Amino acid sequence: MVNYYNMNRYSTKALLGLAIILLVACVPAKEFRALQDKHQKSEAERERFSDENQALNVKNSELDSKVKVAQADVDRLLADSLRLSQEFKGLSEEHNGLKKRYADLELAQNSLLNSSVSETKKLLKQLQENQVELQRREDALRELERRLNQRKHDLDKLQSDLVTMQTDLESRNARLLELERILSRKDSVVIALRKKVSDALLGFEGKGLTVTVHNGKVYVSLEEKLLFKSGSWEVDPKGADAIKKLADVLAVNSDINVMIEGHTDDVPYNGKDQIIDNWDLSVKRATSIVRIILQNKKVDPKRVLASGRSQFLPVDAAKTSEARQKNRRTEIILTPKLDELLDILDNK
Incomplete structure (x- = not known):
């Protein structure tokens, strides 16, 4: 079983970053709220899918256990029914024998009417005993028949019930297999997307740019030196060239959502103008990247989301120049759309 949509390590703090974007008015408020709602829905639906997948595995295990118990009960009832049928057959044969004996005794009684009184009484007593025994056997036979009918019911x-459970189990298994098929296809899409991005940015990898896959998403991480001068949010021409190449990939892969996250180190921002602190700087850098991507008119702006993280999501928490250099970065996160998976979950 594949691992179904582990929660992204950024999802909890994404809303905070998005709220800051609105406060600094980097994008119009109405457009921002729409993007924010879409992002929240995507994250909630991914969590919902993970829970649904776990619940399906538990339900499948429970149904398998119930099927085994029901099958054992069926086997036991079949054995009991066979035994009761055999007992019923034996009693029927014994009952027929008693009826024959009774008829013989009645015949003998008629033939002995003229015999001695003592002999007649003896025969009558035997006849009565046989009648009592016959009645007892008939009662036992009726009880056995009642029990047999109850067992059959x-x-x-x-x-x-077993057929119903098996049908339900088959339905759930079919749905689970469909989810696994779509997840496998989604993983293949992510791998193919990573290759397309790597091929497009081949000349930049190892020069301040890395492309990785994590939690079903493709991460394009660009160091500050590739994009910005210290304290600036104006994109360097070489970095802009890398972003444009990435935008070309996004233009022909319309089923990919894009989130741009700006990150700074923990050194307080001392610049001027409209930038106040590292929050402002990280958001400003993210929106600068968005504008370059949207220069490609084939990229739908509805697919793109800008976010500032300031210094609060470092890749290296050390207080060294090397760690701070790693933390000053911009990450472009590419996520395949989950519409097909969400349709299956909605139609459960």
């Missing part, structure tokens, strides 16, 4: 109900 119980067996029919168990078999009906």
